[in-house]
Amino acid sequence: MPYFERIGWVMTGKIGKIDFTKFKDLKYFIRFAIVGVINTGVDFLVFTVLNEMFVIHYAICQVAGYSSGVVSSFILNRVWTFGDQKAHKKLAVQFSQFVFVNIISLLGSLAAIRLCVNVFGLNVYISKIFATLIAQALNFTGYRFWVFMKK
Numbered sequence: 001m002p003y004f005e006r007i008g009w010v011m012t013g014k015i016g017k018i019d020f021t022k023f024k025d026l027k028y029f030i031r032f033a034i035v036g037v038i039n040t041g042v043d044f045l046v047f048t049v050l051n052e053m054f055v056i057h058y059a060i061c062q063v064a065g066y067s068s069g070v071v072s073s074f075i076l077n078r079v080w081t082f083g084d085q086k087a088h089k090k091l092a093v094q095f096s097q098f099v100f101v102n103i104i105s106l107l108g109s110l111a112a113i114r115l116c117v118n119v120f121g122l123n124v125y126i127s128k129i130f131a132t133l134i135a136q137a138l139n140f141t142g143y144r145f146w147v148f149m150k151k
Contacts, residue, residue, distance in 0.1 A: 031081040032140050038076070039069035040132060047128065058124050062113055062131070066106050074098045082148035094147060101142030105135040 047065030050056045056064075074095060089097075109131035116127030 028082060028144060029140070032077065032143070035073060035076040035081050036136055036139075039073045040136075042069045042072065043132070044128070051124070058113065058117065059110060062110055062128070063106065066102070066109060066135070070099065070102050073102075077143055078148065082143065097147045098143070101139060101147055104142070105138040108138055109135040 043065040045065075046068045047061045050061040050064055051058060077098075078094070112131040112134045113124070113127045116122040116130050117124055120127075122130075
């Protein structure tokens with residue numbers, strides 16, 4: 001029995017339609033994670049500058065920070081992560097889908113950060129980490145199976 005199957009559902013190598021035992025899916029995920037680190041850095045930088053220097057409400061900081069990484073994320077994911085420079089979709093359609101996925105992720109992250117801050121009383125930055133994890137899971141799924149899906 002392969003190692004991944006012996007250690008339970010977390011490490012089966014499969015999450016839904018994503019099979020990490022296949023190199024292609026693993027490659028997409030690793031590249032997505034690297035792009036995510038870059039975009040998360042930009043997001044946290046904008047969030048922190050607006051929150052600390054300009055004392056803007058955390059919800060507005062979240063929208064601004066999250067939005068700041070969308071264009072660079074689109075370019076990096078389209079060209080490098082999913083290798084979709086010669087996409088079968090028109091650029092405008094693909095970008096619209098990308099923005100739609102990000103709006104859904106942003107709404108999910110806003111709900112998560114609000115829940116963590118207002119209900120659980122967590123620090124805004126700890127809350128932002130949880131919100132970011134939720135947004136990234138939504139993004140990867142949307143990008144892989146809709147926005148940058150190969151024919």
